[in-house]
Amino acid sequence: MPKVLISDKLSPAAVQIFKDRGIEVDVKTGLDKDELIKIIGDYDGLAIRSNTKVTPAVIEAAKNLKVVGRAGIGVDNVDLPAATAKGIIVMNTPFGNSITTAEHAIAMMFALARDIPQANASTHAGKWEKSKFMGVEVTAKTLGIIGCGNIGSIVAERGIGLKMKVIAFDPFLTAERAADLGVEKVELDELLKRADFITLHTPMTPQTKNVLNAANLAKTKKGVRIINCARGGLIVEADLKAAIESGHVAGAALDVFEEEPAKTNILFGMEQIVATPHLGASTNEAQENVALQVAEQMSDYLLDGAITNSVNVPSISAEEAPKLTPFAELAQQLGSFAGQLTEEGIKEVTLEYEGDVAEMNTRVLTNAALTGLLKPQLEDVNTVSAPVIAKERGIQVSEVKREQRGAYETYIRLTVKTAERERSVAGTVFSDGKPRLIQIKGVNMEAALGHHMLYVTNQDKPGFIGALGSILGKASINIANFNLGREAAGGDAICLIEVDGDVPEAVLKEIQALPHVVQAKALTF
Numbered sequence: 001m002p003k004v005l006i007s008d009k010l011s012p013a014a015v016q017i018f019k020d021r022g023i024e025v026d027v028k029t030g031l032d033k034d035e036l037i038k039i040i041g042d043y044d045g046l047a048i049r050s051n052t053k054v055t056p057a058v059i060e061a062a063k064n065l066k067v068v069g070r071a072g073i074g075v076d077n078v079d080l081p082a083a084t085a086k087g088i089i090v091m092n093t094p095f096g097n098s099i100t101t102a103e104h105a106i107a108m109m110f111a112l113a114r115d116i117p118q119a120n121a122s123t124h125a126g127k128w129e130k131s132k133f134m135g136v137e138v139t140a141k142t143l144g145i146i147g148c149g150n151i152g153s154i155v156a157e158r159g160i161g162l163k164m165k166v167i168a169f170d171p172f173l174t175a176e177r178a179a180d181l182g183v184e185k186v187e188l189d190e191l192l193k194r195a196d197f198i199t200l201h202t203p204m205t206p207q208t209k210n211v212l213n214a215a216n217l218a219k220t221k222k223g224v225r226i227i228n229c230a231r232g233g234l235i236v237e238a239d240l241k242a243a244i245e246s247g248h249v250a251g252a253a254l255d256v257f258e259e260e261p262a263k264t265n266i267l268f269g270m271e272q273i274v275a276t277p278h279l280g281a282s283t284n285e286a287q288e289n290v291a292l293q294v295a296e297q298m299s300d301y302l303l304d305g306a307i308t309n310s311v312n313v314p315s316i317s318a319e320e321a322p323k324l325t326p327f328a329e330l331a332q333q334l335g336s337f338a339g340q341l342t343e344e345g346i347k348e349v350t351l352e353y354e355g356d357v358a359e360m361n362t363r364v365l366t367n368a369a370l371t372g373l374l375k376p377q378l379e380d381v382n383t384v385s386a387p388v389i390a391k392e393r394g395i396q397v398s399e400v401k402r403e404q405r406g407a408y409e410t411y412i413r414l415t416v417k418t419a420e421r422e423r424s425v426a427g428t429v430f431s432d433g434k435p436r437l438i439q440i441k442g443v444n445m446e447a448a449l450g451h452h453m454l455y456v457t458n459q460d461k462p463g464f465i466g467a468l469g470s471i472l473g474k475a476s477i478n479i480a481n482f483n484l485g486r487e488a489a490g491g492d493a494i495c496l497i498e499v500d501g502d503v504p505e506a507v508l509k510e511i512q513a514l515p516h517v518v519q520a521k522a523l524t525f
């Protein structure tokens with residue numbers, strides 16, 4: 001039974017779902033780094049919010065971990081390259097808290113426009129400072145949204161509902177989507193120049209980090225108000241402080257900070273700053289949504305292999321998973337076959353998918369083939385890390401999809417190119433759900449791959465099979481299955497034999513020394 005650790009405060013609904021799905025679950029919040037490292041090895045799944053830091057050291061210690069589920073959107077507290085390299089799927093819940101966070105941004109905008117937190121504190125203190133708090137209307141003002149994705153779009157709709165003019169900077173926002181939303185798509189400088197309120201809704205990336213720095217703040221309209229409910233590092237806090245002190249920026253409402261938890265910060269204590277402790281997603285509704293969603297997604301993966309909302313591998317639906325499994329096994333076997341025979345650097349890999357398999361989620365199958373291909377060189381590779389490793393090694397990977405046109409209803413062919421040669425191997429899945437190789441280097445055959453295989457290429461001449469059989473017999477190597485194929489009578493032939501154990505190096509040498517043998521190699525699957 002898989003075991004999951006919930007290490008941040010999550011709605012109890014998540015625990016119930018794990019239990020209902022037959023998954024053992026422990027809730028241990030507030031663990032420090034060393035405590036987490038000590039226990040993480042026991043778990044197949046880790047469910048988190050933003051407090052738990054999934055560092056390379058945690059991943060290193062996570063011997064059984066298969067999935068990290070983030071109940072929320074940002075996965076900046078998870079070391080994605082380390083998780084990917086270890087084959088750990090990282091998933092988030094991209095929509096569960098979007099409305100809640102957009103509402104927080106709007107609430108922050110009003111708090112800024114009408115000095116609500118400051119007026120609240122003053123009134124509680126019995127000061128009745130009616131003339132001190134003079135606000136501004138939002139109606140007819142320009143709201144500039146930087147990042148118009150899930151949350152930014154909801155903020156845009158709310159802004160339009162408040163009779164604001166909404167402009168957005170987002171390089172990935174299409175003109176059609178902007179028109180649908182009723183926002184004007186603009187460049188960043190234009191937004192900075194025109195907006196009365198600027199609200200940030202991008203992820204933290206190298207391009208968005210420090211987007212509101214001194215240079216860009218200087219381009220904003222005098223009296224601008226800034227809202228950040230996305231990530232702290234989008235604003236340079238020291239530059240914001242200076243821009244407020246100079247009187248250029250009227251104020252800022254911040255839910256997120258460069259360093260969190262933000263117990264101290266250079267902006268704290270400033271009258272023009274409204275601050276909340278990363279509360280964007282903190283409503284009962286959003287927390288219920290993300291907890292339910294993350295628990296369902298993690299359970300689907302741990303129990304059925306279905307992948308939803310992963311940020312590091314392609315998705316596999318629950319319906320697809322059983323259909324894909326035999327083809328993924330085939331793809332991995334094809335990769336492994338080619339990988340064990342390839343002793344030079346790989347330059348290109350092509351996967352051809354023909355017939356029904358071409359309609360499937362071929363990225364998953366390509367990742368499986370790459371895993372098999374790289375495994376002989378790298379023990380630690382898996383379907384999550386294989387595409388990344390292939391890219392790092394400069395291997396060009398391509399897919400070709402075709403409708404059925406050959407003798408088989410559906411098949412996969414893998415072709416590997418090195419500087420010296422090109423090798424291809426093809427296979428299919430029979431109605432028994434078992435993969436078979438159907439072609440090696442253009443030679444047809446039908447072979448199931450067992451654990452130990454002996455692969456021999458030779459010239460098709462009389463006497464060869466007898467000689468080979470007697471070498472194996474002499475070495476007490478039992479033959480489980482014998483598969484033969486040849487290009488033409490007397491031409492290139494291939495012999496793929498399943499044997500009941502290892503084929504020692506000395507036996508391989510004897511086979512290699514037989515007349516007409518080109519190559520003899522022991523393979524394991």
Ligand SMILES: NC(=O)c1ccc[n+]([C@@H]2O[C@H](COP(=O)([O-])OP(=O)(O)OC[C@H]3O[C@@H](n4cnc5c(N)ncnc54)[C@H](O)[C@@H]3O)[C@@H](O)[C@H]2O)c1
Pocket residue numbers: 072073074075094097098101146147148149150151152169170171172173201202203204205207208229230231255256278279280281282
């Ligand atoms: N405060 C909170 O509690 C809280 C809650 C939820 C989400 N968030 C954060 O809010 C942010 C937005 O979340 P989302 O769900 O809307 O994400 P999203 O991926 O749906 O939208 C992000 C948008 O940013 C755009 N973008 C990317 N690079 C950009 C760039 N260089 N310049 C301008 N736009 C760019 C993308 O095209 C996309 O449209 C994330 O950082 C997320 O972590 C915070």
Ligand SMILES: O=C(O)CC[C@@H](O)C(=O)O
Pocket residue numbers: 049050071072073074075097278280281282
């Ligand atoms: O879990 C939270 O409270 C914050 C979530 C938010 O930052 C997110 O990225 O989804």
